[in-house]
Amino acid sequence: MGAVVGTLTMQTKQRRPSRDNADDELEMTTVCHRPEGLEQLEAQTNFTKQELQILYRGFKNECPSGVVNEETFKHIYAQFFPHGDASMYAHYLFNAFDTTNNGSIKFKDFVMGLSILLRGTLREKLEWTFHLYDINRDGYINREEMTEIVRAIYDMMGKYTYPALKGDVPQQHVDAFFQKMDKNKDGVVTLEEFILACQEDENMMRSMQLFENVM
Amino acid sequence: MAAGVATWLPFARAAAVGWLPLAKKTMPKPPVDNTSRSDEILYVNVSGVRFQTWKNTLDRYPDTLLGSSEKEFFFNEDTQEYFFDRDPEMFRHILNFYRTGKLHYPRHECIQAFDEELAFYGIVPEIIGDCCMEEYRDRKKENQERLAEDTEANESTDAPLPPHSTPRERLWRAFENPHTSTMALVFYYVTGFFIAVSVIANVVETVPCRPPKGKVKDLPCGEKYDLAFFCMDTACVLIFTFEYLMRLFAAPSRCKFMRSVMSVIDVVAIMPYYIGLVMPENEDVSGAFVTLRVFRVFRIFKFSRHSQGLRILGYTLKSCASELGFLLFSLTMAIIIFATVMFYAEKGTASSTFTSIPASFWYTIVTMTTLGYGDMVPSTIAGKIFGSICSLSGVLVIALPVPVIVSNFSRIYHQNQRADKMRAQQRFRQAGWLRLANLTNESYFLDFTENCSVFQDRDSDSTALCVKNRSAFEHQHHHLLHCLEKTTNHEFTDEMNYSELCMTESVGFRTSRSTSLSSQQGAQNNSTGCCPRRVRRRAAMRLANSTVSVSRGSVQELDTLQFKTTTIPHQTRSSLNAQPDNLKLNCGEQDFTAAIISIPTPPANTPDESLPPSPAPIPGILRNTQATAYTHESFKISSL
Numbered sequence: 001m002g003a004v005v006g007t008l009t010m011q012t013k014q015r016r017p018s019r020d021n022a023d024d025e026l027e028m029t030t031v032c033h034r035p036e037g038l039e040q041l042e043a044q045t046n047f048t049k050q051e052l053q054i055l056y057r058g059f060k061n062e063c064p065s066g067v068v069n070e071e072t073f074k075h076i077y078a079q080f081f082p083h084g085d086a087s088m089y090a091h092y093l094f095n096a097f098d099t100t101n102n103g104s105i106k107f108k109d110f111v112m113g114l115s116i117l118l119r120g121t122l123r124e125k126l127e128w129t130f131h132l133y134d135i136n137r138d139g140y141i142n143r144e145e146m147t148e149i150v151r152a153i154y155d156m157m158g159k160y161t162y163p164a165l166k167g168d169v170p171q172q173h174v175d176a177f178f179q180k181m182d183k184n185k186d187g188v189v190t191l192e193e194f195i196l197a198c199q200e201d202e203n204m205m206r207s208m209q210l211f212e213n214v215m
Numbered sequence: 216m217a218a219g220v221a222t223w224l225p226f227a228r229a230a231a232v233g234w235l236p237l238a239k240k241t242m243p244k245p246p247v248d249n250t251s252r253s254d255e256i257l258y259v260n261v262s263g264v265r266f267q268t269w270k271n272t273l274d275r276y277p278d279t280l281l282g283s284s285e286k287e288f289f290f291n292e293d294t295q296e297y298f299f300d301r302d303p304e305m306f307r308h309i310l311n312f313y314r315t316g317k318l319h320y321p322r323h324e325c326i327q328a329f330d331e332e333l334a335f336y337g338i339v340p341e342i343i344g345d346c347c348m349e350e351y352r353d354r355k356k357e358n359q360e361r362l363a364e365d366t367e368a369n370e371s372t373d374a375p376l377p378p379h380s381t382p383r384e385r386l387w388r389a390f391e392n393p394h395t396s397t398m399a400l401v402f403y404y405v406t407g408f409f410i411a412v413s414v415i416a417n418v419v420e421t422v423p424c425r426p427p428k429g430k431v432k433d434l435p436c437g438e439k440y441d442l443a444f445f446c447m448d449t450a451c452v453l454i455f456t457f458e459y460l461m462r463l464f465a466a467p468s469r470c471k472f473m474r475s476v477m478s479v480i481d482v483v484a485i486m487p488y489y490i491g492l493v494m495p496e497n498e499d500v501s502g503a504f505v506t507l508r509v510f511r512v513f514r515i516f517k518f519s520r521h522s523q524g525l526r527i528l529g530y531t532l533k534s535c536a537s538e539l540g541f542l543l544f545s546l547t548m549a550i551i552i553f554a555t556v557m558f559y560a561e562k563g564t565a566s567s568t569f570t571s572i573p574a575s576f577w578y579t580i581v582t583m584t585t586l587g588y589g590d591m592v593p594s595t596i597a598g599k600i601f602g603s604i605c606s607l608s609g610v611l612v613i614a615l616p617v618p619v620i621v622s623n624f625s626r627i628y629h630q631n632q633r634a635d636k637m638r639a640q641q642r643f644r645q646a647g648w649l650r651l652a653n654l655t656n657e658s659y660f661l662d663f664t665e666n667c668s669v670f671q672d673r674d675s676d677s678t679a680l681c682v683k684n685r686s687a688f689e690h691q692h693h694h695l696l697h698c699l700e701k702t703t704n705h706e707f708t709d710e711m712n713y714s715e716l717c718m719t720e721s722v723g724f725r726t727s728r729s730t731s732l733s734s735q736q737g738a739q740n741n742s743t744g745c746c747p748r749r750v751r752r753r754a755a756m757r758l759a760n761s762t763v764s765v766s767r768g769s770v771q772e773l774d775t776l777q778f779k780t781t782t783i784p785h786q787t788r789s790s791l792n793a794q795p796d797n798l799k800l801n802c803g804e805q806d807f808t809a810a811i812i813s814i815p816t817p818p819a820n821t822p823d824e825s826l827p828p829s830p831a832p833i834p835g836i837l838r839n840t841q842a843t844a845y846t847h848e849s850f851k852i853s854s855l
Contacts, residue, residue: 054254054271058222061314080227080695083707093230110226117229125232132233150237154703160713161705173703177237198236207235207242211228 033066035107045111046119052111059107067104070094084158092152096132118212125208126195140188141181146174221275221688228691231698239704243697246690258296259310264303265296272313277687279337281313305332312338320347326354364630365637386465403521406458410517413451417511420444452488455481455514476529477520484514527631531624538623542616546583549612553579553605560598567594583609 035041035056042049063072070091077090097105097113116128131137135145150170157165181189181197198204228245235242257273259266259281276282291298299306305324309332312318320329320343333340343351380388389399420437427439437444459481466472487507519525532539554575561569568591569575578591582605593602700706708716 050254057269062222076223077227080224080692081699093233096233114226114229117232126236129233129236133236153234153237153699154705156699157703157705157707160708160710161703162708162712162716163705164713164716165705169703169705173237173239176239181236194236201236203241204235204238207238208232210242210245211232 032064033106035066035111041108041111044108045115047111047115055111055114056107059110067106068110069104073105081156081158083160084156086156088148088152089156092132092135092149095135096128122199122205122208123195126198127191130191130194140190141194142188143174143178146177146189147171150174150177224688224691224695228695231695234698234702238698238702240701242701243694245694258294259306260291260294260296260298261301261303261306262299264306266306266310268310268313275313275316276338281309281336283337285337301335302328302332305329309333309336309338312342317344318342318347319344320351322347322350326351326358330355364634383465384467386461387467390462390465402458406454407518407521409451409454410514410521412447413455413511414515416444416447416451417508417514448488451514452485455485455517459485477517480513480516480519483510484517487511523631527624527627531620531627534627535620535623538616538619542613545612545615549583549605549608550576550579553583553601553608556601557593557598557605560595560601561593564594568592569598579605582606584613585609 038049038052041047041052045052047055060066062068062076068076073094074087074090077093078086080086094105095101097109099109099112113128116124120128130141133141133145133149135148147170150173154165154170154173159165178187178189180201181194183193183197231242255270256267257270259268273281273286280286286297289297289299305321305328308319308321318338318340330340340351389396389402393399393403421435423433424436424439426432426434459478462478462481463469463472472478487510490507516525519529554572557578558569558572558575561567569578574591580586581588581591582602585606587606593599696707
């Protein structure tokens, strides 16, 4: 009798679709998400239809369920940086792409993020970068957030670097960054300060254009 | 997931925008990608079955036939499709590999056919997915064993004699393969006859014959017809000795022959006679002499040269040694346990036959093998209970290893049948045209593959092939890593150099130069698991590449991803099929090191001779002078 009840309850549990962050793998694969129509996406992003098609085909091939969760994302990103630990940076990157904050990246998030990075205006790119650095989304980048980001980036380098990574290098990097960006020296960087400081940096502006033909 | 890494690369590169505000140095220029962005559908016609796929799908693995420009050789202009005259069923699996990144082995297909298809399409079998890898390996091993056995069988028997063979070799062949000459066959049958005669004589001489006149008691025939049996025995032993000596003379390796089982049997068969001749007619010793006569029965084992079945039985027992050992061991354990139990159970009764534990061993063995002679019977109730448990468990213990032995015997027996069938078939083939057809096919295939590998080794053409094939993904990935280096103002290096540099950082420029040289050598040594020629070509390619990206304001630096491979035994075209696949496999299983090779600018200094005289030196020198601004590089500059 107990076994019958047990099996019945198990079956009903599986049929209920849930979308909270504590999804386990099984439920994730049964959930299938489809993006909006092609025309709508074309209108919202700066990609052409054909580019969207190519992007979606690759995306769908990788994630047949239509969504990428954080673990998969970290795994993918780690394959590009095999020497170090890319998980922290992938985590921040994931949060930057996941604009709806529901723990998964759908194709729409993916393609909108790419659209900004590759085809957006300079200001849009800088805004995106600012949101990447601003971990808690309070509109300010403080030292702790910056240190986290820089440490995550240095983690990707791995252990064996030349010159060898001494303990304090990330901190120095953060100090240099704040010195450049924080105009009014109040210990935090606002969006406007950030954009202003970046526009003054010639090298950075030039580098921004390098990534345009990635797609 | 493997193919998808390439899909996500643009995303990873786009995300590198996030590093830009932090970058300490300017980013390097991205590699120029001339391939057209638009995707097209390709038509592939395999023996009439049309397949269609995106061009991008096939381009994922540039080291295979379909991913490289090699498929252009199969392009049919009239129908605007690629035509392959191969098996369409197999092609389905090949194409699925491109689509999903996983190669599956279809269980119903022949392993050799599958291997041939893989070789044709340039896919290395090592990338078969885990789901199918075990099955593939098992079948491949089975097939290889079978081939080895067949070749062994073919070589050892019935091969025509080499033209100039000594009499000794001919004699040995006559002994080993009696079918070859009439003399050998006659000798074979004669020895067989004498073995039979000898064995029968041994048996008959113990049969009681009618007593001679005057005596009452029955005599064994051996004593009645003493002389006759002695003559017969002598004749047999003479023949056996002659045979043994001839074999010993003819054997190519006498030590090996003397240690072989058959020769030991021969010796054991004839020794008793000679020992009996030598020994005096002494009462004390004749007891031992009688025991020796027992060994004459081993002559029956000489029949195993004549009978294949006997040899198979012997071989089976040898190959089942572990099962037999297990059987023996478990039986011994059970015997000891039950004997002890029975002894103590029957201890109390008077006139019990279970006088000691070793005496109970006999009861236990007889009971467990369900013989039940009845000479020892338990009388107490406890004894009877344990006795019944003993007989039941005996059945189980003996029944367990028996199927294994039986299946082994059956396998070996069938293999032997197959060997005989193969021999018969070959004789038929030798008669005519089939053999010719087979030979030409094989040689054609061998030629083709050989030409392919030669083609790979030639420098000029395949360099272009290599460079172009690996360029897109690899270039972009390296550019990404380079951007990371620029962001953090540190460079990737490998473990060896790291430890060296830690030790020698304080020393100065001389050691740094040697480390840079040794790092290059080390890099080359590391990559011997990979294709060593490819590393050099890669270096050449990188040099060529570096001339393009002059905006790199640093000393010539070359990135190389290197693989310390431990598992992959052989590389056909390249170490693995494609870079994306590389990354996927390598992250899980192998060590991954990225090394910086700093080549001192004048190519004459490099230990690598095969570098083409590229235009690298001049920009290199320029770059070196630019690099004086970077303090951490300065000691490298002064080495020049």
